[in-house]
Amino acid sequence: MNYTFQLKNIEEYKEAYQKSVTDPEVFWETIAREFRWMKPWDKGLNWRFEGEGAPVIEWFKGGKLNITENCLDRHLQTIPDQPALIWEPNNPDEHYRILTYRQLHQKVIAFANVLKNNGVKKGERVCIYMGMIPESPIAMLACARIGAIHSVIFGGFSAQSIADRIKDGNAKFVITCDGSFRAKKTIPLKSIVDDALVQCPSVERVIVLTRTRTPVSMIKGRDVWWEDELKKVETMGNPDCPAEEMDAEDPLFILYTSGSTGNPKGVVHTTAGYMIYTAYTFLNVFNYQPEEVFFCTADIGWITGHSYIVYGPLAVGATTLMFEGVPTYPDAGRFWEIIEKHKVNIFYTSPTAIRSLMAQGESFVENKDLSSLRVLGSVGEPINEEAWHLYYKNIGKSRCPIVDTWWQTENGGIMISTIATVTEHKPAFATLPLPGIQPAIMDPEGREITTPEAKGNLCIKFPWPGMLRTTWGDHQRCYDTYFSAYPGTYFTGDGCLRDANGYYRITGRVDDVLNVSGHRLGTAEIENVINKHTNVVESAVVGFPHPIKGQGIYAYIITEKEILQEDASLAIADIHETISRIIGPIAKPDKIQFVKDLPKTRSGKIMRRILRKIAEGEMNNIGDTSTLLNPEIVENIKKGKMN
Ligand code: PRX
Numbered sequence: 029m030n031y032t033f034q035l036k037n038i039e040e041y042k043e044a045y046q047k048s049v050t051d052p053e054v055f056w057e058t059i060a061r062e063f064r065w066m067k068p069w070d071k072g073l074n075w076r077f078e079g080e081g082a083p084v085i086e087w088f089k090g091g092k093l094n095i096t097e098n099c100l101d102r103h104l105q106t107i108p109d110q111p112a113l114i115w116e117p118n119n120p121d122e123h124y125r126i127l128t129y130r131q132l133h134q135k136v137i138a139f140a141n142v143l144k145n146n147g148v149k150k151g152e153r154v155c156i157y158m159g160m161i162p163e164s165p166i167a168m169l170a171c172a173r174i175g176a177i178h179s180v181i182f183g184g185f186s187a188q189s190i191a192d193r194i195k196d197g198n199a200k201f202v203i204t205c206d207g208s209f210r211a212k213k214t215i216p217l218k219s220i221v222d223d224a225l226v227q228c229p230s231v232e233r234v235i236v237l238t239r240t241r242t243p244v245s246m247i248k249g250r251d252v253w254w255e256d257e258l259k260k261v262e263t264m265g266n267p268d269c270p271a272e273e274m275d276a277e278d279p280l281f282i283l284y285t286s287g288s289t290g291n292p293k294g295v296v297h298t299t300a301g302y303m304i305y306t307a308y309t310f311l312n313v314f315n316y317q318p319e320e321v322f323f324c325t326a327d328i329g330w331i332t333g334h335s336y337i338v339y340g341p342l343a344v345g346a347t348t349l350m351f352e353g354v355p356t357y358p359d360a361g362r363f364w365e366i367i368e369k370h371k372v373n374i375f376y377t378s379p380t381a382i383r384s385l386m387a388q389g390e391s392f393v394e395n396k397d398l399s400s401l402r403v404l405g406s407v408g409e410p411i412n413e414e415a416w417h418l419y420y421k422n423i424g425k426s427r428c429p430i431v432d433t434w435w436q437t438e439n440g441g442i443m444i445s446t447i448a449t450v451t452e453h454k455p456a457f458a459t460l461p462l463p464g465i466q467p468a469i470m471d472p473e474g475r476e477i478t479t480p481e482a483k484g485n486l487c488i489k490f491p492w493p494g495m496l497r498t499t500w501g502d503h504q505r506c507y508d509t510y511f512s513a514y515p516g517t518y519f520t521g522d523g524c525l526r527d528a529n530g531y532y533r534i535t536g537r538v539d540d541v542l543n544v545s546g547h548r549l550g551t552a553e554i555e556n557v558i559n560k561h562t563n564v565v566e567s568a569v570v571g572f573p574h575p576i577k578g579q580g581i582y583a584y585i586i587t588e589k590e591i592l593q594e595d596a597s598l599a600i601a602d603i604h605e606t607i608s609r610i611i612g613p614i615a616k617p618d619k620i621q622f623v624k625d626l627p628k629t630r631s632g633k634i635m636r637r638i639l640r641k642i643a644e645g646e647m648n649n650i651g652d653t654s655t656l657l658n659p660e661i662v663e664n665i666k667k668g669k670m671n
Contacts, residue, residue, distance in 0.1 A: 033059045035312050035450050048463040064102050066273050067092035075491045083511050086277050087301035087493045094271030095303045096173045099342035100133040111347045115162045116366050118209035118353030139170040140269040142257040146233050150175030153199040157181045159208030160352040163237050164328045165338045167203045175272035179282040182329025185612040187223035200232045207240030211357035218244040276300035282500045285437040286550035288540040294500030295437050302440045305494030309441040310340030315448035320373035323349040331437040361392035368396045376405035378546040379415050383576045386418045403448040405431045408546030409578040416455040434458035434534045440494025444532050457533045466490040483525040487517040545577040547614050557610045563587045568626050568634050572643040580618035582643035591622045619670040625661045
């Protein structure tokens with residue numbers, strides 16, 4: 029497993045970056061040749077960010093390949109007995125599992141045949157709602173093997189969210205489990221799916237894996253057991269499942285994410301570009317060395333799980349470790365125990381996890397041997413300096429570089445980050461763009477700021493292989509969301525600053541998207557749900573700084589009938605219940621304030637700036653309220669602020 033594109037020092041980084049800017053097509057084509065293709069591509073890159081039908085982004089068009097041949101078959105010749113996947117279960121008395129590349133390959137082939145036997149065809153959408161068990165990546169890879177498009181749904185989403193995603197993707201197939209373990213709880217996944225399916229007559233087949241032995245309803249003709257279906261494949265003599273020939277630009281998966289307006293949108297990633305980009309970024313950012321153990325704590329239902337538990341590591345023949353459960357069960361030493369037990373070399377987690385575990389005191393870390401660690405990573409939200417230093421000292425023992433990796437669901441892979449052992453880290457800075465990434469900072473007039481030091485909105489000027497191609501079923505929405513604000517560039521929705529050395533620091537979203545414990549939520553999405561609740565007239569949701577979660581959710585709600593003091597806590601619990609049912613518990617506000625009115629402009633627009641300031645506790649720094657239709661309400665809201 030030797031890739032010529034692995035960067036070894038700063039000079040190589042500079043050279044690669046230069047090449048990637050002067051001739052991006054040749055740069056990525058050279059890397060692409062190190063993978064397995066069934067047929068070479070016709071053209072390295074076609075692209076257009078503006079004009080009718082835009083965006084057009086095609087990498088390696090005409091090339092034929094299958095990502096599973098690259099993630100599995102290719103390694104059978106070189107490292108068949110190396111662990112591909114290590115899995116740590118939630119329950120302390122259950123044994124961990126290791127799947128070598130040979131075993132993972134066999135399991136993917138067998139389940140791909142199950143999918144085929146159940147009528148799944150190339151191009152069809154398959155929803156996966158399973159939790160953190162090895163069968164999740166197996167199901168994803170089995171879909172990819174036969175050319176089906178997977179749509180993984182995070183285990184914390186509600187039945188309604190599942191139904192919305194099934195309907196949007198018009199999926200006929202669902203793969204789930206009877207339940208999943210989460211600390212001491214059992215989550216009845218199949219039962220949640222059943223609630224979703226009431227609204228989804230399009231679903232023809234549900235494949236259910238046994239995990240928790242939770243009682244489930246199985247509907248004749250629609251629901252089948254994973255284990256029974258596997259037995260059928262065994263009785264067929266375990267036939268091979270040749271990899272489906274896919275075009276480089278055929279969709280690999282859909283992953284839903286929140287924006288500032290409307291319902292979550294299905295971000296579409298395609299086959300070759302995504303594979304090459306995740307492989308390139310994985311190998312380089314983490315400086316992965318053969319046989320090292322890489323532990324990413326993300327959930328497979330988010331892009332980080334897709335790119336850095338499954339596709340990136342497997343594409344370069346790495347050993348990837350996934351865990352089931354929560355970081356605090358059986359105690360707050362869970363991660364450190366896993367690192368010690370499996371001699372993890374590279375550890376990739378979120379600032380929220382670091383903050384919450386560090387808040388439990390050092391005793392959970394002190395007695396663990398973390399000497400195997402070589403590189404630490406951070407993802408999902410800005411890492412504040414305090415958390416950075418705690419991570420560096422307490423976990424990395426002041427000897428492991430921290431890669432603060434900035435990227436988004438839409439990007440496919442890491443965009444701006446320190447490259448371990450190659451470029452320098454700097455607390456709270458994502459630092460430099462990776463080769464192939466051309467950032468631009470825009471001023472309020474939409475012009476690029478070209479001075480070294482700059483502050484503004486972050487855009488990317490040129491396509492990279494891992495970028496989204498469209499939003500499922502609504503290409504116009506893709507254009508409107510990402511390419512219309514700054515014509516000719518991709519707009520990230522993030523604000524940032526650049527220091528004199530050209531290091532980038534991401535300061536957070538500038539649109540109405542919240543980042544709560546690294547989970548991405550749209551304020552409009554939460555408001556729409558609150559507004560559905562009985563007695564609610566109108567609501568406004570904003571973020572506020574939260575010591576552990578990074579951002580918390582603050583909701584201001586106008587009700588039809590006044591909520592009496594003694595009824596307030598029940599009214600809040602009721603609203604939480606509605607949000608849990610429609611989106612999922614992750615979207616529950618941390619604070620709810622019932623208000624008589626919301627500050628509005630004369631044209632009726634809610635002045636969120638003021639609400640944000642109040643939620644942040646900046647009472648004396650509200651700014652100009654003279655343009656408000658109802659300035660008197662501001663004092664009223666200030667008085668009732670929730671602490
Ligand atoms: O605001 C940025 C923040 O997370 C957003 C993307 O969220 P999502 O699509 O869910 O993907 C998260 C995992 C890749 C970004 O717009 N974000 C992500 N990583 C960082 C970050 N903010 C600051 N620093 C980071 N390293």
